Amino acid sequence: MITFSVNGKQVNFDGDTTMPLLWYLREELKFIGTKFGCGIGSCGACTVHIGQQAIRSCSLTMAELDGQNITTIEGLAKEDEELHPVQQAWIDFDVPQCGYCQAGQIMAITNFLKDNPAPTDEDIDEGITNLCRCGTYTRMRKAIHHAAALMAKKGA
């Protein structure tokens, strides 16, 4: 039996431990905000937080989850609560186009900003490698800087 938490709720799992976390989130728990894009850890559409790390959930199996705390896009801000500053920046800057990559982008970026509270463009180039076919990168970069500033203000 593998025990871990998703968005603050404890779950017990005794199924196929070779299954990637992504499919457990999507099909079992119906946290469909975490997206399937490539299945090989390349696009980042499936990014979630595990503890203090951003992880591509298509490339992590259930066997590796015991004792972990997982947060998905649905758990980033609780229903009716204020959005995370990155989500808010995404709305303020009108970032998404098709939007399919954006939950993964936001999960990657919220984590990235923890380690890089005032990132340079070079930091962003290096730290954010998720794919966006719609080409929202230019807008994303602006919104990342904006979110970093928002978070700095809040923290102050």
Added chain:
Amino acid sequence: MTAVQLNRRSFLSYSFMSGALIVSAPSLIFSNPLNAAEAEDDKTISPLIQINEDNSLVFFNPSPDMGQGVHTSLAMLFIEEMDADFDLVSVKSLSYGLRRNEDGKITWKAVPQFSGGSTSVPRNWPLLRQAGAVARQLLLQAGAKHFDTDISKLKTEKSYVINNNGKRISYGELARAAGAEYLKKDFMPELKNRKDWSVIGKAQKQKDTRDIVTGKPLYGMDMDYPGAKVAVMARSPYLDGYVESVDDTAARALDGVVDIVVLDRPDTDKFYTYLAAGIAVIADSFWIALKARDLLKITWNKGPHSEESSASLRQQCDDLLKTNGQIVRSDGNFDMAIAKADKIITRTYKLPLVSHAQLEPQNCIAHVRKDNVTIIGPMQSPGSASRLAAGITGLDRLNFDIRYTRLGGGFGRRLTSDHAAEAVTISKLSGLPIKLIWTREDDLSHDFYRPMGHHEMTAAFDKHGKMTAWAHRLAGTPKHHRRNGETPEEYFSSDLYIDDFPAGLVDNLKVEYFIAKSGTPQGSWRAPAHTANAFVVQSFMDEIADELDEDPLTLRLRLLGPAREMKYDQHGGPIYDTGRMTNVLQQAAKLAGWGKEIPEGRAQGIAGHFTFGGYCALVAEVELMPDNQFKVHKVSGAIDVGIVVNPAGVLAQMEGGINDGLSAALGQEVQIEGGQMINDNFDRYHMMRLAQSVPVIDVHIVDSEANPSGMGEMSLPPLAPAVTNAIVRAGGKRHRSHPLQPVKL
């Protein structure tokens, strides 16, 4: 106010039901807008707007949103004329509806429901504004009764009817009464003058962003259906191959596997239903289905194209260009002009097959029942899904339950509904409701690729530098390959738009086409042939400028000549206005500081192109890096798409198209070996990431009085040549083929 002529299609009906006024497009042709209570039951309602008593509004959008922003821009058209508060509007997809007309033919129940070719805004421009004006009229009539006054004493503003004594009442409060109103038999909606617009032309944020950033179920991939099992397919890896034999014992033995069915090869001489023969594994979950698929032991018949490769396709194109092809346009006397020319310039450019690679892999829910079909999924063309399903099941498609979701990218991939046809076939064979999911490998290796082709360009000049002749010879894989009802002689029209620049501007012109045979499916890829042809023509322009020792912008402006309207018979016509092209080139140059000083080590390149009614010019600022690499620091662009509905949407599409154009040119190339697509995931099919994207994009939006064109595709075609032209001007090499940074597998 402008009076509009209503055509028979655009009549509307309306009624008050379940707490809301609903203005609908009718299922029957009325001679006049009618109170819907008279003529309809709720089943026939195709609502466009719902006005709730709490004054909130729901707009039902007829065009699937795939990131091009039509949920917002089309709502703006309706809301403007209705004079409602745009902040109170939420947007839902209009449920798909068909009806049978007087001739027994099936047609749209309300309005066309389709997204493609940048047509959503121009198609709905008159219709949705008229519909909004009808809604406003009903509210005004109800308001007149409420205030016991004449309509002429009333005005409307932001979802309120206001009396001339300043008293106001909300649309929501009037909704019930408005539903009981009758429009006069000869009522003609009048549209606002442009100066009175308060919604159109003002930047509006996308309506769906909050749901996107909080992970709400919006996409086909996120949909559930009662009792649906998950299907995963093992498709023939060989182009037009099929299953010779299969041992599915191990797969069937896996716990959770429900059924395994075989899909025959679709006819190879007709257009595709689904794309490939194969075996569908149906299971309780995706993961089980995928595991079971791996356990199938399949012997494939390699089909008729097992020798085909990227190299063989290129060879074929090279060989074809040495022969004579089909002359598809000939003006003046090209050969004589060449014989007399002072200078002749010839160059060849090569474009590879490219995949759509929309981020949401193909997927579709289908449930075939005895008498009906349900299809739920990401579709640009739900109509094609319904036609395919009718063909597969033999059922009448009039009442099919078809629901299109938000699309995790379209780019032309989901204009064809092969995913729906496949899901319907699997549901029919198994008798189960199924949710079909493609993996990324499935998606990249089974696609309607952007055609590949080799373009040989020739231009001739007299001793004064006047261009006297132009030839464009293209040998390539035709997009209209296997298209039903189209002969090979017509194939050229999807890959060469014969009225494109510089047709009509040069006396002697020859356009010649050669069909390269290939087993790869071909299709519409964002701005179809324009992506290839803009790269070719706009690169060639700079090579000519170089030969003539002329500034690239000056040359373009000189060839365009004085502003005039040219006939343009392809999509985006009927007019190509050289003046509008000149203007965007000049505006982009001005914005970029063309010819002025720019940071050390950088150079600028320019390109402009006319795509589906829109004019776009871009200036790219590029720096050379070691090892033939380069960095695009900035792109400045000017765009003229006529009247701008949503400036924020235009800006987003400029940015997206520019980055998408760069991504396509940099590393994308579908590679074929032994009749199979071999680079079938993102580790081998290279798409640009943030680090290579354009950090600064400046845009000038032209203020225009022309009717709006769409905006989903216009900014992409000029990007690649603007970049490669800049590379040359920075002292780098001339790129005459894509990808610019090829990936070794």
